[in-house]
Amino acid sequence: MMAQGGIPIQVTVNGKSHARTVEPRLLLSDFLRHDLGLTGTHVGCEHGVCGACTILVDGEPVRSCLMFAVQADGRELSTVEGLAPGPEQLHPLQQAFWECHGLQCGFCTPGFLMTLVPFLEQNPHPTEDEIRHALSGNLCRCTGYQHIVDAVLLAAARMRGEAR
Numbered sequence: 172m173m174a175q176g177g178i179p180i181q182v183t184v185n186g187k188s189h190a191r192t193v194e195p196r197l198l199l200s201d202f203l204r205h206d207l208g209l210t211g212t213h214v215g216c217e218h219g220v221c222g223a224c225t226i227l228v229d230g231e232p233v234r235s236c237l238m239f240a241v242q243a244d245g246r247e248l249s250t251v252e253g254l255a256p257g258p259e260q261l262h263p264l265q266q267a268f269w270e271c272h273g274l275q276c277g278f279c280t281p282g283f284l285m286t287l288v289p290f291l292e293q294n295p296h297p298t299e300d301e302i303r304h305a306l307s308g309n310l311c312r313c314t315g316y317q318h319i320v321d322a323v324l325l326a327a328a329r330m331r332g333e334a335r
Contacts, residue, residue: 176195177192177194177195178192178194178241180192180241180244180245181244181245182240182244182245182246182247182248183247184203184207184209184249184250185209185248185249185250185252185253186253189207191206193206196239197239198235198236198237198238198239198240199233199235199236199238199240199242199243200212200214200224200235201214202243203226206240209250209252211250211251211252212224212235212250212251213278213279213281213282214236215278215279215282217236218237219234219236219237220310221282221310222279222282222286222308223278223279223281223282223309223310224236224282225281225282225285225286225309226251226285227248227249227285227288227289228243228246228247230289231289232286232289249285250281250285251280251281251284251285254284254285254288262284263326263330264287264288264291264323265284266326266329267322267323267326267329268280268283268319268322268326270322270325271318271319271321271322272314272318274313274314274319275313276313279309279311279312282309283306286305286306286309287306287326290305291323291327295327295330295331296327296331297324297327299320299324302323302324303316303320306319306320
């Protein structure tokens with residue numbers, strides 16, 4: 172059923188095209204979760220502070236709780252569901268988070284991953300300080316961040332082909 176007064180949008184999410192009619196005030200995070208069923212994008216603070224809702228819009232990390240779905244019209248979106256190359260293989264960053272215990276409850280993890288993917292693409296040899304700065308906009312209430320930093324260092328080394 173089309174919403175009265177809705178606006179048609181077309182987005183590509185994780186390589187798949189979606190056309191919908193949405194209310195102008197619908198948040199992108201809600202569109203992804205409720206309209207497309209991509210529940211890996213978590214909504215925490217709803218103020219853009221915690222980073223749990225971070226996705227990539229045209230390759231750049233964006234807080235999806237601060238963007239309206241209509242603003243994504245014609246854009247390429249990537250969510251955590253699109254990171255792994257296949258059902259039996261994790262992205263190197265996901266694998267490193269798992270191996271280094273970079274997560275506990277996992278609520279913040281999708282936002283960290285989506286923040287760190289472009290960071291590692293732009294900075295394949297990060298220092299610990301650079302990693303801490305890159306993830307400073309994402310909040311985790313369970314870990315002490317050291318395991319997350321360790322995971323990023325491991326993933327970076329693996330992505331460079333230097334570690335197994």
